Amino acid sequence: MNQYLKQYQKNEVETASPEKILILLYDAAIQFLNKAKIAMHEKNIPEIHNNLMSCENIILEFINTVNEEEGGDFAVRIKALYQYFYNTLVQANMKKDESKIDEVLRHLVDLRATWKQAIAIANSQKTAEENPQYDLANFEG
Numbered sequence: 001m002n003q004y005l006k007q008y009q010k011n012e013v014e015t016a017s018p019e020k021i022l023i024l025l026y027d028a029a030i031q032f033l034n035k036a037k038i039a040m041h042e043k044n045i046p047e048i049h050n051n052l053m054s055c056e057n058i059i060l061e062f063i064n065t066v067n068e069e070e071g072g073d074f075a076v077r078i079k080a081l082y083q084y085f086y087n088t089l090v091q092a093n094m095k096k097d098e099s100k101i102d103e104v105l106r107h108l109v110d111l112r113a114t115w116k117q118a119i120a121i122a123n124s125q126k127t128a129e130e131n132p133q134y135d136l137a138n139f140e141g
């Protein structure tokens with residue numbers, strides 16, 4: 001990867017909102033699982049392991065950043081789900097089981113879409129609260 005692209009990506013992460021970072025992490029986790037699946041078809045054990053470990057590290061970051069005090073029941077449940085993903089990936093790595101990778105991958109793709117939708121709704125509500133005329137303009141059409 002050339003140095004300009006690396007610098008651009010570094011700047012993107014350093015200036016990103018927490019919501020954007022969440023989506024970037026989901027994108028990376030999904031990408032690592034897809035690479036692990038490719039490596040599995042190529043029977044490239046080190047690549048399978050490295051990509052699964054990279055995804056596991058992202059899942060651990062998700063686990064460690066869940067705030068159960070502020071998030072209540074939702075936070076407890078999402079943390080348990082992330083822990084399930086982590087354990088499933090560990091098993092996938094030990095057994096080189098593509099079905100376990102597929103299971104986690106499906107869930108991560110769905111969760112990413114859900115988070116993107118939730119972020120968009122929250123952003124539109126914030127915009128409406130900050131600009132009441134914006135909200136009315138959308139309904140007068």
